[in-house]
Amino acid sequence: MTQPLPPRAPARPVTRTVHGTDITDAYGWLRADNWRDVLRDPTLLPADIRDHLRAENAYADAILAPAGDLRRRLVAEMRGRIKEDDSSVPSPDGPYSYYVRFREGGQHPLVCRRPRDGGEETILLDADALAAGKTFFDLAEAQHSPDHRLLAWSADETGGELHTIRLRDLATGADAAGAVEWTTGEVVWAADSRSFYYVRLDENHRPSRVFRHILGTDPANDKEIYREDDAGWFVHLSRTQSGAFGLISVSDHETSEVYLIDLADPSARPRLVVARETGHRYSVEHMGDDLVISTNADGAEDFKLVTAPLSAPERENWRELVPHRPGIMLLKHTAFRDFLVRLEREDANPRLVVRALATDDEHAIAFDEPAYGLRYEPGYEYDTPVVRFTYSSMTTPAETYAYDMASRARQLIKRREVPSGHDPARYVTKRLFATAADGETVPISVLHRRDLALDGTAPCLLYGYGAYGIAIPADFESNRLSLVDRGFVYAIAHIRGGTEKGWRWYTDGKREKKTNSFSDFIAAGRHLAALGYTAPRRLVAHGGSAGGMLMGAVANDAPDLFRAILAEVPFVDVLNTMLDDSLPLTPPEWPEWGDPIRDEAAFRRILAYSPYDQVKPQTYPAILAVAGLSDPRVTYWEPAKWVARLRERMTGGGPVALHTNMEAGHGGAAGRFERLEEVARLYAFAIVQTGASEEPLA
Known part of the structure; x- marks a missing residue:
């Protein structure tokens, strides 16, 4: 069959x-001047860009x-x-x-409740109907x-993460007039149920202000109770487990600051816990x-x-x-009336620790x-001895337990x-553990069929992320079985830039040490081989967002190692994005990557690895890139420019293809079955490119 010609x-x-260096961008025109409008309404994309x-x-x-x-079979299998x-699992409150459930064939959830001691279900919100x-x-x-009596609910209807908050009367099922627009979607109720707090986005799509909305009033008159003027800081809203306080958490990627809102006092102003100090990160419970x-x-x-x-x-x-213990990362803590629960991780595996407050045991x-x-x-609830946790592994589907913190009895309530x-x-x-170039050991979580011959012939999908301190869990994901049952090894490289081995594992993969993430991933691939x-x-490499940057970097640095690259919403135009402080995420991202506008060393460092800038005249693996038109995190033009430059400069290999979801953003399709179509596209590409069996093995 004749191979189609790429555009x-x-x-x-x-x-x-910039800093005395000429940078030429032949494809910068793919960035629409009205990109802010496109986030709100994707139909406003200029015609020439849309046609491309x-x-x-x-x-x-x-x-x-x-x-x-093959794609249709994959979708059917995964579904x-x-x-x-x-x-x-229903969660009690008063x-x-x-709880949330899905109907047969439904794409979206139903938000429901029933009386605590049993009784008839009430559907509070039908997202299938709303969609x-x-x-x-x-x-x-x-x-x-x-x-x-009321339900504050929020939704995104473009994929641009511009959430509108609406208020529903649970007695009538009707939504009140006066929706609150341009928000993050986060809601914290006041104790008297007469008002709620929310975070509004600014004109550059940054969460920067907290407002209080009084029920029955025009949202245009909502009172601002906190404003963050530093464009490099984002604002988030949550609540203490006690329900006594709302938490305004303000942070960039290395520093944080928290304010308390007394939810019982509508007139109270936010109260600072500890003033920001560069490098100090903290979180608060009551x-x-x-x-x-x-x-x-x-x-x-x-x-x-x-x-x-x-x-x-x-x-x-x-x-x-609880003192500091090097190598044991404290991830999260929750205070109940009689117990303190914390989630911590050591050597890439998590554990829960329960502390009885009366005895400190x-x-x-x-x-x-x-x-x-x-x-x-x-x-x-706050006054409860029961906490729920969910365990899974790459072979074991999720098991949810009710755990009595006093008796230590564990009850399986859902598998x-x-x-x-x-x-x-x-x-x-x-x-497994791979040895990196500098001697560090890189954890690799591996899944394969028990009857698979490990003789060097199996295809392998190697997934990686490696940024922001995010650790990739080795949990159960049923979609992976469609690869594994076709003879694939599925592996996760827990590379630097995450926190699988503690905070040091993160700092060793950011800014000046960012390239450790790339070399760790390559070391993991070579170790598996x-x-x-x-x-x-x-080998097929797979990553998304900042993990998509990883995909672009390893495609440049080790093209002979990989047969194919799957790059979802890939952050590949790093230098141009970090030089554009009008983009939603650029100022908050400078602590992660460096500020190339003011720091020449950061400019040269990013230039040296930015995947778009480092595309070489060489043979490249087959590449499938995926984008979302209304994505505010990794804008659609980054993968579009990258693919164009790859085709311009590569001397062989490929094919290099780009699929842009014209009706979605960073997370792709929102419907649970629609998402399977996107996974099937990626997996089919991997299967075809490696010549793996198109049918599950016996």
Whole structure:
């Protein structure tokens, strides 16, 4: 079959000089001047750019056309592993238990409740109905009021993460007039249920101001209670487990600051906990007359817990509760009336620790598998001895337990059902360690069929992220089985830039040390090949967003190692983006990557690895890039420019294809079955490019 010809973006070179260096960008015209308007209304994209993206989509479709039947089978397989009428575990709050469920065939969730002691279900919000007729709909939050009469809910209808908050009367099911627009979607109710707090976005799409909305009033008259004027800082809103305080958390990627809102006093102003100090990160919980603070102060790189009087939380009044332990990363803590729960991680595996406040006795909840994921759900209530946690591994579907913190009794209350059948014994999960160029050991979580011959012939999908301190859990994901059952090894490289091995693991993969993330990933791939799990050119690399930057970097640095690259919403135009302080995320990102506008060293460092700027005249792996037109995090033009430059400069290899979702943003399609179509596109590309079996193995 004749290979279709890819579209060619016209070259319109523009040169500028930065720190004495000329930078020429031939494809900068793909950045629409009205990009802010496009986030709100994607139909406003200029015609020439739209035509080019459509041509790219047509080419991607043509490349994948021979795999059409395979994609349909993949979607059917993945959908067959989803319990379509599934429900979350009900979470009690006062007289009711609240939960989310899906109907058979439904794309979007239903928000429901029933009386706590049993009784008839009430559907509070039907997101399937709300999404009807819309090209995109993503339900963000649904927060019931403390008196259980109202529901504040928010949704994004473009993919641009511009959330509108609406208020529903739960007695009538009707939404009140006067929606609150241009918000993050976060909602915190006042204790009297007569008002709520929310975060509004500024004209550059940055969450920067907190407002209080009084029910029954015009949102245009809402009172601003906090404003952050530093464009490099983002504002978020949450609530303490006690329900006594709202938390305004302000941060960039290395410093944070927290304010308390007294939810019982509508006239109260936000009260600062500890003033910002560069490099100091902290988070706050409320416990009686004290605050419990997780902090990295005084050299506590992996964080420690301290208490402070609620009336005087300044640092001079701190008392150490849980000391710093190097290599044991404190991730999250929640204060209940009688217990303090914390989630921590050591050597890439998490555990829960429960502390009885009356005696200070502690005990840990951990698991024996070599690699697993663990999360806990604090729920709504403060005065409870029960916490819920969910365990899974790459072979074991999610198991949710109710854990009595006093008796230490554990009750399995939900096991994820895989309708098409899943036998964990057919699979193996393990933890390997690759040696990086500087001697560091890089954890790799691996999943494969038990009967797979590890003789160097198997294809392998290697996933990586490596930024912002985000750790990738080794948990269960049923979609992966469609690759593994076709003879793939599925592996996660826990590279530097995450916090799998503590905060140092993160700082060793950012700014001046960013390239460690790339070399770690390459080392992981070579290690898998050396052990016979796969072989060079049998590897498929997969990453998204900042992990998409990783994909662009390894494509430049080790093209002979990978047969294919799957780059979802890839952050590949790093230098141009960090030089443009009008973009939503640029000022807040400078602590992560460096500020190339004011810092020449940062400019030269980013220039040296920025995937778009470092495309070389060489043979490249096959590449499938995915973008979202209304994406405010990684703008659509980054992958579009990258693909254009790859085709211009590469001397062989490929194909290089780009698919842009013209009706979605950073997260892709919002519907749970629509998302399967996107996963199937990626997996089909991987299967075809590696020549793997298109049918599951016996």
